[in-house]
Amino acid sequence: MTDGGNGDFEFERRFLLKDVPVDLLDAPALIVQSYFLAQDGFAIRLRVQASATDATLAASTSPLHVLEEHTFDFCALTVKGPTNGGTRYEAEREIDVNVGIEMIRRGGGRIVKTRYSAWLGADGWVIDVFGGANHPLVIAECERSGPVVDLQIPSFCLTEITDDRRFSNDYLSHTPYSGWAASFAAELAVSGPRFRQDFGHNARLPGE
Template sequence: MSDTGYGDFEFERRFWVRDLPTDVLDGAPTLIVQSYYLADEGFAIRLRAQTSGGTAVLDPSLEPLVVLDTFADRFDFCAITLKGPMNVGTRYEAEREVDVAVGLEMIRRGGSRIVKTRHSSWLGSDGWVIDTFGGANAPLVVAEVERGGPVTDLQIPAFCVTEVTDDPRFSNDALSRAPYGPWAAQFEAELAARGPRFLRGLGTNELEQPREQS
């Protein structure tokens, strides 16, 4: 239960990234493997295992189960989460921590899996997480900001090319069933044809200007 007055509702906005500056990456990334036992029209049951900060950056060619076995002794947190559909940056999420050993075995035994390396960075007035996906979802990179209430009047870093908050294809539960890799070129073509988009109705979007090349 959240202590922000919104119960188990989470507030976040997510952005597709093409070129990520290395100076925004922290030196203590987290390795995450997730398995979805239900993923249907935004409703999901997810089991997540993750390491503490400091794991080496993931080789994006590795599949989730290979990563789970390779780094098994480094996973030190596991939780099961119930999720509802995203609605303009708001989503129901109820989480409970579970035993790590049990969680790892359940991930091995079933569900649709994804793997990613997560970096955390303070940018402007918000804390951001930047996920670099591996396995069939490579080379996807998604930047996400989360607050205790609606994410309004957001300063959006220049490396955030377009917003995917309300694009159901980019939810992690959808990516576990329809990985990004096979449709990456299609998405790039869509983006080139229509241009970037950002949610309206959440205050003012302040877009950072790209850095000049030296």
């Protein structure tokens, strides 16, 4: 979450990727999340993170096994509201890692992913590579301290999913991507890529 003077709100745009650009796989962090509430865009989430951990994730990856196999150094409890035009209420509080791990073990809808960070053009981006039931989903997002307008969109972004609730982590925790990936691919083949035009001017990165 970014706090840029707008209180407990996050501002981001999100995109679906087909492949992961290998040269952008930098600053990895392994993340396991559990959603104890995920309904109508409202969510209560626990997240644990293992910094500088580049884990290879597959469809067979179990979030619970990941908890056993790695050492986590950060945990946060987060409350979220529905997304509206790339803006979402989000309040976060850091909690004890051991308490968070035990709560994730005991319940909620779990997801596992490796997050990479990259600086592209004028913005910082994160790329999430999912494992388990959400494999092989890859999502890139750009977050700012205010509305994400006039964005330079990398060519590897397949289509925009900013307000597509199906791709929110809380939705994925109970309706994994593997169960509807084929139907979405068919939908995309008919409709074609979509990039929102109400966030100022969309541009490509210089040199692309």
